[in-house]
Amino acid sequence: MRHLLLITAFLAMLGPTSAHAEGSESLWDGLQVHGFASQAAIWTSENRFFGNSPETSFAFTEIGLNASLPINPRILLSGQLLARRAGDMYDGTPELDYGLADITLASSNEQRWGVRVGRVKNPLGIYNETRDVPFTRPGIFLPQVIYYDKIRNLALSTDGLMFYGESYIDQGALSLTLGGGQPVIDDNVGWTFLRNNYDGEFQTDNKTGLVQLWYSTPGERFKFGLSGIMLSLRFDPGQHSPLRSGTTDIFYWIASIQYDTEDWTLSAEYLREPLAWDDYGPLFPNFKTTVEGYYLQGTYRIRPNIELLMRYEEGFANRNDRDGVRFSTRTGGLFPPFAGFSKIWTAGLRWDINRQWMVRAEYQRHHGTFVLSFRENPDLGQLREYWNLFAVQAAFRF
Amino acid sequence: MDSFSSSSKSNPWQRPPVIRQQSAKPLSTAFIGLVLMLWPWRLTAQELIVNESVHNARISQNEARLFFTMRLPFWENNLPVKVFVLPDDHPLHRQFAKNVLGLFPYQLRQVWDRQIFSGTGQAPITVATEQEMVKRVASTPGGIGYVESASAYSQVRTLEVR
Incomplete structure (x- = not known):
């Protein structure tokens, strides 16, 4: 709310002068409206992924509608509503995906500086900013070992400020983003970080910060990126909570590399996420772990509108216990070892039928269940170590 | 002979x-x-065209990329930049992207989509034909676009890309 007031005040200052300067041109001439919708069908041999997948799930739907309006060439207002249904994790209630004012403070053919104010998507890794737009993803699902769907909101967006600077030189382009504010969280946070939905609420401390650095060679053949977000969650227990008021400190960072040729795009990313749980009481002793994940991915364009996808990814709940045996032993076998990792092969095919429509199909071979949501699979005894996934998706955009 | x-x-x-x-x-x-x-x-020697109001005589390939990836909001004379493009699958668009900008068409689409769907920028204005491109660039102050050969059109200026 405070941000909205700030934006409004800012625009009230700048808006009218620019409108006069433009003369005959109407402010609304620059309005752009875009949107997308997608529906998928998912089948898994065992384990639940995005709904009741063993019996074919249709519970993966994405609908987005956005508008952007340049108040003047320096200020862009934009917002997007997103309705996303994803199995038992998200029910499709429309939410403000982003709503911001992008203000260019200085710009030349050598550099650009600016600030984004409001709800801003976190520029983490290659895909996070537009992770819910099927057209911008390499497959139906992003690599789950880095872009978890079991807890996407924590890293999704920030209510706050992001400063950005870009420098264009003959040797390429360098860009830096620094952000701070309040992460947008939901009850999947509890399910993932406490493995249950305890009575209580997660709050964020004011320790939240984001950094992103990208370098790309001229023509953007090679891109290298480093991005990270640091945040601290405080659990305020409810009356019936067996847990005490504890904190969870999270540092999530990704190293990214991408190489483009006319027919090929090769991508690789590496994630490391140190986590620390403190003061939750005797039922949930203090605990430290470092989540790790990486993938190698190639997309090949047979024709400009037909693309093949191949990917291999691995993810671990604890990089010092990659086979999950130690944690399994600590929990007296309640957690099977294979719940501590995921190793996934993916093959996919994408066909852009025309400028509006796209369809694709995807096959995944899974070893381990680390990427699964506890919310969707509450009974650990039911989990199966080896499983297959097949999915199809149709998507529309305008 | x-x-x-x-x-x-x-x-x-x-x-x-x-x-x-x-x-x-x-x-x-x-x-x-x-x-x-x-x-x-x-x-196929595609040429970059601009509205009469633009005074630059030439730009670098780097600058041309910045204009078409929507990263330069102003011309040197402070006129706002208005970018016009043909559809992604138009042969002239594909040629222009590769030969003049040194970018693959799918890279342009990725940049635009990231801006459109994260609210950090806008897409260029898409026109259906080369004739419409010329018409729109000629009638829009600060307009920039491209054609197959500019010699056929007197109403727009050619901008040399070094």
């Missing part, structure tokens, strides 16, 4: 029609080949 004339001169009485026919064939093939080589090359 020389071999043809010399062969017909040295043997004027030996089966002249056959020799003529045989040597005329490669000649016409060579001529068609030459036309095919030069003519489409001239046709």
Whole structure:
């Protein structure tokens, strides 16, 4: 709310002068409206992924509608509503995906500086900013070992400020983003970080910060990126909570590399996420772990509108216990070892039928269940170590 | 040319029609080949066009990329930039992206989509045909676009990309 007031005040200052300067041109001439919708069908041999997948799930739907309006060439207002249904994790209630004012403070053919104010998507890794737009993803699902769907909101967006600077030189382009504010969280946070939905609420401390650095060679053949977000969650227990008021400190960072040729795009990313749980009481002793994940991915364009996808990814709940045996032993076998990792092969095919429509199909071979949501699979005894996934998706955009 | 004339001169009485026919064939093939080589090359030398209000005489390839990836909001004379493009699958768009900007068309689409769907920028204005492109660039102060060959259009200025 405070941000909205700030934006409004800012625009009230700048808006009218620019409108006069433009003369005959109407402010609304620059309005752009875009949107997308997608529906998928998912089948898994065992384990639940995005709904009741063993019996074919249709519970993966994405609908987005956005508008952007340049108040003047320096200020862009934009917002997007997103309705996303994803199995038992998200029910499709429309939410403000982003709503911001992008203000260019200085710009030349050598550099650009600016600030984004409001709800801003976190520029983490290659895909996070537009992770819910099927057209911008390499497959139906992003690599789950880095872009978890079991807890996407924590890293999704920030209510706050992001400063950005870009420098264009003959040797390429360098860009830096620094952000701070309040992460947008939901009850999947509890399910993932406490493995249950305890009575209580997660709050964020004011320790939240984001950094992103990208370098790309001229023509953007090679891109290298480093991005990270640091945040601290405080659990305020409810009356019936067996847990005490504890904190969870999270540092999530990704190293990214991408190489483009006319027919090929090769991508690789590496994630490391140190986590620390403190003061939750005797039922949930203090605990430290470092989540790790990486993938190698190639997309090949047979024709400009037909693309093949191949990917291999691995993810671990604890990089010092990659086979999950130690944690399994600590929990007296309640957690099977294979719940501590995921190793996934993916093959996919994408066909852009025309400028509006796209369809694709995807096959995944899974070893381990680390990427699964506890919310969707509450009974650990039911989990199966080896499983297959097949999915199809149709998507529309305008 | 020389071999043809010399062969017909040295043997004027030996089966002249056959020799003529045989040597005329490669000649016409060579001529068609030459036309095919030069003519489409001239046709596909896509050119960057701007509205009369833009005073730059030339820009670098780096700058051209910045304009078409929507990263430069102003011209040197502070006029707002208005970018026009043809659809992604239009042959002229594909040629222009590769030959003039040094980018693959899918890279442009990725940049635009990231901006459109994260609220950090806008997409260029898409026009359906080259004629419409010229019309819109000519009538929009600060307008920038591209054509196959600018010599056919007097209402817009050509901008050299170094």
